Amino acid sequence: MRAVQQVIDGLATGSIYGALALALVLAHRATGVVNFAQGQMAVFSTFFAWSLVKAGLGVIPAVAVTVAASLILGATVERVVMRRFERESPMITIVATVGLLLLLNGMSSLIWGYDLKAFPPVFSGGTLRAGGAAVSITALGTFLVLVAAVLVLYALMMRSRLGLALRAVADNPDSSALSGLPVGYLLMVGWGLAAGLGAIAGCLVAPKLYLDPNMLAGVLVYALAAAVLGGFDSPLGAVVAAWIIGVSENLAATYIDLIGNDLRISVPLLLTVLVLLLRPQGLFGRREVVRV
Amino acid sequence: MSELVNERSATAAPILEVAGVVAGYQRSQVLHGVDLDVAGGGVTALLGANGAGKTTTLRAISGMVWRRGTIRFDGRDISRLRPDQVARLGIAHVPQGRGTLARLSTAENLMVGALRRRDHPGVRADLQSCYDLFPALAYRRDAVAGSLSGGEQQMLAIGRALMSRPRLLLLDEPSLGLAPRVSLEMFRVLRDLRAERGLTMLLVEQSVGVALDIADNAVVLETGRVTLRGPAAELAGMDEVRRAYLGS
Numbered sequence: 322m323r324a325v326q327q328v329i330d331g332l333a334t335g336s337i338y339g340a341l342a343l344a345l346v347l348a349h350r351a352t353g354v355v356n357f358a359q360g361q362m363a364v365f366s367t368f369f370a371w372s373l374v375k376a377g378l379g380v381i382p383a384v385a386v387t388v389a390a391s392l393i394l395g396a397t398v399e400r401v402v403m404r405r406f407e408r409e410s411p412m413i414t415i416v417a418t419v420g421l422l423l424l425l426n427g428m429s430s431l432i433w434g435y436d437l438k439a440f441p442p443v444f445s446g447g448t449l450r451a452g453g454a455a456v457s458i459t460a461l462g463t464f465l466v467l468v469a470a471v472l473v474l475y476a477l478m479m480r481s482r483l484g485l486a487l488r489a490v491a492d493n494p495d496s497s498a499l500s501g502l503p504v505g506y507l508l509m510v511g512w513g514l515a516a517g518l519g520a521i522a523g524c525l526v527a528p529k530l531y532l533d534p535n536m537l538a539g540v541l542v543y544a545l546a547a548a549v550l551g552g553f554d555s556p557l558g559a560v561v562a563a564w565i566i567g568v569s570e571n572l573a574a575t576y577i578d579l580i581g582n583d584l585r586i587s588v589p590l591l592l593t594v595l596v597l598l599l600r601p602q603g604l605f606g607r608r609e610v611v612r613v
Numbered sequence: 614m615s616e617l618v619n620e621r622s623a624t625a626a627p628i629l630e631v632a633g634v635v636a637g638y639q640r641s642q643v644l645h646g647v648d649l650d651v652a653g654g655g656v657t658a659l660l661g662a663n664g665a666g667k668t669t670t671l672r673a674i675s676g677m678v679w680r681r682g683t684i685r686f687d688g689r690d691i692s693r694l695r696p697d698q699v700a701r702l703g704i705a706h707v708p709q710g711r712g713t714l715a716r717l718s719t720a721e722n723l724m725v726g727a728l729r730r731r732d733h734p735g736v737r738a739d740l741q742s743c744y745d746l747f748p749a750l751a752y753r754r755d756a757v758a759g760s761l762s763g764g765e766q767q768m769l770a771i772g773r774a775l776m777s778r779p780r781l782l783l784l785d786e787p788s789l790g791l792a793p794r795v796s797l798e799m800f801r802v803l804r805d806l807r808a809e810r811g812l813t814m815l816l817v818e819q820s821v822g823v824a825l826d827i828a829d830n831a832v833v834l835e836t837g838r839v840t841l842r843g844p845a846a847e848l849a850g851m852d853e854v855r856r857a858y859l860g861s
Contacts, residue, residue: 482728489714489725496712499675500777501700501729554716 325454327571333460335567336467337529340522341537341544342551342559343470344515349553350478351511353491354403354414358421360537360544362398363519365425366391367527367536368433370520371440380441384524388517395516396509407494407508429534440527463525467560470518474556477514487511543589550593552606562604566592628653628813629674629781634682634692636673643669645837646682651781654811658824658845661834667817668709670834671783674815675699675706686781701729705779709786711770715759719750722758722769726776736776743772746802764795771799775806782814789819796820800827825849 341360348356356362366387373383398421406417444462448455478484489497490507498504523537530536547566551558566589574585596604627650636644643666651657659667673680676696684692691699700706705726714722723743727736744751747768753761758769767787774782787803788796800823806812807827818824825831825845833841833848841848 492714498696499706
């Protein structure tokens with residue numbers, strides 16, 4: 322029974338990594354950028370939601386308003402900051418997103434301070450029990466929201482005109498413009514959607530992690546690992562990889578004495594390296610074949 | 614500069630008018646005053662040696678480089694528009710290197726060409742007619758476009774341009790890097806398109822013979838200026854064309 326409980330707990334933590342990984346994958350699919358500031362933008366959004374709650378708004382309405390505001394935040398960041406770097410090499414855009422990470426981290430500290438803040442749970446605080454295993458409503462809710470987000474994202478990216486336009490622009494902006502696609506507008510939309518998804522991720526995990534400017538710094542490492550392991554272009558891949566990471570980390574810490582609590586973070590990362598040696602495109606990624 | 618004829622051989626009014634256009638990249642100016650017309654329903658070939666400014670002329674029309682001067686499409690000034698705005702007016706530019714969206718499938722590449730259209734039955738019909746024109750694309754419709762051969766990618770680029778139902782097609786060296794047999798097949802399709810749909814084209818092409826064969830008019834560029842223009846049939850017999858083309 323202990324193993325089942327470990328798997329359930331692993332899936333719960335994996336869902337947290339998965340939520341942020343999903344935003345990273347969406348940003349990459351829609352804009353071609355690996356956004357290291359994705360987590361920090363989510364933290365900023367979560368602080369905003371916390372302020373709304375403090376001002377007297379209910380949790381659910383506060384999250385809804387925050388998601389809407391984050392769409393605008395993401396689009397603004399693209400228009401004002403990233404637009405200057407989009408023609409540059411991937412290395413430069415990555416450095417720009419790291420700069421953005423530091424900027425937003427500093428701004429969060431300046432506005433809201435460093436002390437830990439309790440964020441009210443989005444779901445009720447109960448626990449479900451079945452045959453000796455226990456799962457909190459919060460973990461279950463996070464899990465279900467994540468599954469729903471994957472389905473919505475899949476429909477958006479693979480089945481809608483907007484999704485096709487976003488993928489085309491991420492693939493080759495100049496060529497897409499020649500087909501009449503408004504590249505700048507679509508990049509703003511891509512950043513906005515990723516920021517909105519990040520806001521949902523931030524608000525879901527804040528009750529468990531407590532809110533402070535560095536809340537998602539550790540999670541970002543796992544989320545990047547999950548995105549890479551899953552294939553960086555596949556929303557489903559990122560989430561499944563996040564679950565694999567969460568579960569393997571938990572099982573290794575419990576059953577391998579040598580690893581215990583201290584070395585648990587290395588297990589999923591080693592696993593990621595091993596998988597990438599055998600499958601460079603990730604578990605679910607499409608292999609890139611380019612002929613000239 | 615020698616004017617071979619005063620009257621244009623095609624009778625239709627020009628759909629594209631380029632006059633006194635200077636253009637270039639950042640600080641280097643490539644075009645130093647280019648004038649050319651493309652008649653509606655006609656095919657104009659743009660010839661010249663490497664570096665003469667052929668590609669830059671097409672890029673100036675579609676707004677991919679800085680440019681000054683008169684560029685009118687259907688009487689409307691387009692010299693200040695962005696590439697996506699130019700495209701939405703009905704100018705489809707098939708760039709050198711084909712602009713394949715490598716990570717998207719063949720079918721998705723074609724649909725990107727039709728994203729601005731709202732007539733769904735028409736889009737479906739055009740998709741089918743693309744597959745009829747280029748059967749190779751039908752076989753590879755679900756393949757990632759980056760995995761297509763050079764010839765298939767060129768056909769895909771032309772197909773994607775056609776999916777927007779363009780009123781003017783700008784083709785930049787479509788035969789570049791293709792096997793002779795594949796190139797021949799592509800020009801057969803272009804000739805059919807012209808005959809059946811009256812598709813207007815401005816064609817940059819290295820194979821002068823093939824280009825002059827499909828075109829009504831031709832313009833020869835040399836270091837960013839027009840040095841020769843006239844009906845394609847007349848230019849085809851001239852030594853000057855070969856000289857200009859070889860750049861000697």
